């Protein structure tokens with residue numbers, strides 16, 4: 001299925017029926033994603049099928065943030081300043097239950113990583129960080145080279161340098 005990636009405020013987007021199986025992520029898309037997008041809190045990109053009525057099949061939201069130096073594994077801390085390092089945060093990522101397992105989560109994640117890499121040529125970005133919702137989501141991120149942070153087993157990061165290598 002060919003997908004279009006577009007901002008959540010695109011006129012075509014219908015999000016009422018989205019259900020990824022995690023209430024909080026459904027509610028975010030339906031109630032908060034659009035206003036947060038407008039206010040500059042987090043930008044949301046949705047995937048809609050090229051042919052269809054605009055129903056969202058998946059989405060991700062990103063914002064800027066930081067990672068405390070002491071939360072990085074020891075071997076990543078070396079040579080870094082003593083203050084927090086800048087990071088892109090993938091704050092939400094979800095795929096509708098009916099469409100899971102077809103590669104859409106991967107497409108969304110890679111799209112968010114490509115965007116982070118692009119931005120990193122103009123803005124200081126050391127890594128991309130995600131907070132996995134559960135162990136299963138964590139396994140998904142580990143597959144793409146994310147590394148656990150030391151403060152929370154469900155918090156993960158991937159250095160921009162690794163993203164560049166992966167996408168080259």
Ligand SMILES: CC(C)(COP(=O)(O)OP(=O)(O)OC[C@H]1O[C@@H](n2cnc3c(N)ncnc32)[C@H](O)[C@@H]1OP(=O)(O)O)[C@@H](O)C(=O)NCCC(=O)NCCS
Pocket residue numbers: 020021022025092093094095096099100101102103104105106107131132133134136137139140143
């Ligand atoms: C996690 C999620 C985004 C994955 O999306 P998806 O479209 O189902 O994943 P894909 O089909 O793109 O899978 C890509 C790869 O990850 C693997 N994968 C997908 N979900 C996985 C999971 N929960 N655990 C382990 N591996 C997983 C797939 O097997 C596939 O690997 P393969 O190519 O080697 O077969 C989706 O299942 C989802 O929305 N879950 C509910 C919400 C959630 O937990 N979101 C994460 C936010 S923290």
